[in-house]
Amino acid sequence: MAVERSLFSQTTPPQTALVVGASRGIGLGVVQQLLQDDRFGTVYGTYRRPESAQGLLSLTAQYPQLTCLPMDVTDEASIAEAIAQLQAQSPHLHRAVYCVGLLHDGDLQPEKSLRQITGENLMRSLQTNAFGAVLLAKHLMPLFKHDQPSLFAALSAKVGSIGDNRLGGWYGYRASKAALNMLIKTASLEYARRSPNTILALLHPGTTDTQLSEPFQRGVPPEKLFSVERTVTQLMAVMDGLTPADSGEFFSWDGTRLPW
Template identity: 60%
Template sequence: MSFIDEINEVNTLIVGASQGIGLGFVKKLLQDERISRIYATYRQAESAGELITLADANRERLICLSVDITEESEIAAAIEKIRTQVNKLHLLVNCVGLLHAENIQPEKSLRQINADNLLQYFQVNSIASVLLAKHLLPLFKHKERSVFASISAKIGSIGDNNLGGWYGYRASKAALNMFMRTAAIEYARSCPKTFVVTLHPGTTDTRLSRPFQSHVPPEKLFSVERTVTQLLNVIEQLQDGDSGQFFSWDGSRLPW
């Protein structure tokens, strides 16, 4: 039985919900009658049209919050707003991630290392999650089973790195894994019913992966819907002892 089935009113938060996997989670959770309330963050309204339309059609269940997750003050303000409406969360999925942008591309060699780009990778892919863990702690201090999940990537596994390259993305995801592993230890003391995990979604057909899909076999390129279903299955099947672990989309544990 899923931990969600044990709870009367399930409150969730999806961070980075304007598109891709985050938006997919919102759509999936809206279809689930067990979910009472969904909070969803976006950074820019102009790129969050579909999410905002969903919120307009589901005013009682879906609440959108504008948050730049590189700004701690905005994270704190959004969570304080959530705390005025509910006193506990049961599921957090942080889907925010940076792989490429207008002036940022994964580095193929040391010659391409740029300090400013590295800082941006870490701000988005690593630091944001640990700031969420910091400010969300009070909402996970309850006696019901809960999950704090961050979307990581297998490429952030140090033990699995056999190809090199992609310095900033790899290192920032490895840092994310360490932040969450460390947060899991503290959460075990203050929020013992909360599982803190990182999840590898597989290669998903989103804007993040699109420039790099040419060498991905069709059977290994997942739709957003498939990815979300698989990750929710992993989340719902977590067992005692799984907090602080790094899971792939199929439920297998990945090496650090």
């Protein structure tokens, strides 16, 4: 990251944050840490289905500053409706974190060879991992247009790096994360003109002990399998250290830059 001092250390509370994909895993962990952070007076967390978001929804009884919003990132109308509800309560947004990710679901599994690719599953991966994030950036821009520093961060993955691809496989997931990287990089250039106080960044969280990574943890050394709490703490540190010079860049969990 740039040596330039982060603007986030200069902001004063209360700030407003949005976590998309907050039902479980890293997204839920980000919500929990934001609720403990005195800088944030209002936190929004989105979920797709209430039956799978009980951990998130139960937090509202303890934290009145938390508002939960239904959102399906594969449906632009759902994104627009949720953001309209948010904007009616909070005209300004200071931090948004896109934590939605699809790696496996039923017959959708990481492809080991070309024979396993289907157009339907490729589209599912792209819609969830890439398209949802850039549509969110589209609908959030009016909330970011203010005179305070703000941040839009999307969770990417190192396997989405074209330059780092040495093993092959995982076609849909790799491609969708590479597409996410390009979309957010491109959006960062438009934001620089239209919402210049907003930093956009792509973050690789590392292998985290969540439902997404569970089937693929066998070969991961224990020291490289992070708890959700550790992952979120690391990612928050990276986000807090970002400067305008970092906008549109791709960072690992330790703050190092990743190749495209």
